Amino acid sequence: MASMTGVLLRVSIFGQSHSGGIGVVLDGLPAGLHVDEERLQAFLDRRAPGRNAQSTQRKEADRPRFLSGLVNGYTCGAPISAVIENADTRSKDYEALRDCPRPSHADYAAFVKYGRYHDIRGGGHFSGRLTAPLCIAGGICLQLLEQRNIRIAAHVRRIAADEDRPFDPLGEQEETLAALGGLELPTLDPSVGERMRQAILQARSQGDSLGGVVEAICQGVPAGLGQPMFGGVENRLAQLLFAIPAVKAVEFGEGLGFASLRGSQANDPFAMAQDGSVRTKTNRCGGILGGISSGMPILCRCAFKPTPSIAQEQQSVSLEKGCDQPLVIHGRHDPCIVPRAVPCVEAALAIGLTDLLLERAAEKGL
DSSP, X not given: OTTEEOSSSEEEEEEOTTSSEEXXXXXXXXTTOBOOHHHHHHHHHHHOSSSSTTSOOOOOOOOOEEEESEETTEEOSSOEEEEEEOOSOOGGGXXXXXXXXXXXXXXXXXXHHHGGGSOOGGGGGGSGGGHHHHHHHHHHHHHHHHTTTOEEEEEEEEETTEEXXXXXXXXXXXXXXXXXXXXXXXXXXXXXXXXXXXXXXHHHHTTOOOOEEEEEEEESOOTTOSOSGGGOHHHHHHHHHXXXXXXXXXXXXXXXXXXXXXXXXXXXXXXXOTTSOEEESOOXXXXXXXXXXXXXXXXXXXXXXXXXXXXXXXXXXXXXXXXXXXXXXXXXXXXXXXXXXXHHHHHHHHHHHHHHHHHHHHHTTO
16 A cells, blocks of 8 residues: 555554645554653744745644544554644635646646546645645654654755765764754754845746755664665665655765775774774765664655756646646745754654664564
8 A cells, every 4th residue: 555654553544635634553563652742843844834935834733633543642542643724725726727637747647657646736635735644653663762762863965966965974962953943944054044044035926946965864773674685774764855845865874975986995994882882983885784773873864856847937847638738827935945844854764764674673572
């Protein structure tokens, strides 16, 4: 089932961009885990639309209503289910797109697959709106991981030509990672963040959009998670990351940079740490060896394409008439979705690592 994922932690996401609501079912968490709903809401607010001039002006509260799975703030062993109501929709903006698909959107592919039955409004279930329930599941998993001293954080590494400094592959200070969550445009260098903000506003004024890169780090991940071949950590995490609309590339560690290196430059030398654990002096492999976590920080980057819905006239076709046709897109759209995608990347990684931790515990018979 395309809307479900996970091995021991099963996540199912439902709804469409303009349906009555969207939601998630999270099955497989053990009982007795505390879920701080205020912290969860603060996490969801980072992704929510209409918060600043750099995002879509669609305004949604994105406040989940929990139907099951939580009792007095603790998981009870039953599946957690939550719903977010869609309130600020303008479905009429999308009627013409049933005949004239938007370039680089899923409109045409959905028409081929589902005929004229697919929900065109706001992109239907192909919409980035579905990352809200992803963040509900991921926000809960982030809290579980923090209780196990595993910390996940992400920042905007690049938007157009403006680039932030990279995460230190060997790890960042806790204060540095915590500060990112409170920033409107999370960068490690505030001056770069301001240049990115100005670039986004300029693109919006020109009826255009920008893409970029989100970089994430997972610290405190124990060695031994994952399986070789098809069950590797990269495999499992990349599947979740590619579920975020507009992600077109994912790389771990040095990623594509490995192609330019020699083995003598690329290898991570082993060393014994003071606590007796085996570490590496560098971390070009991004904390994963043979598909299994090595105990070093896991590093990954996701490349996001520019928002396809732009105000400029574009070339499309009329499916009914069978001819070329110009298209002007109406509605409210992000000139750059990268800043709002940062918590989505954190959520996807948290879901994947939680599933891998539960799998490792089951292997050990715990």
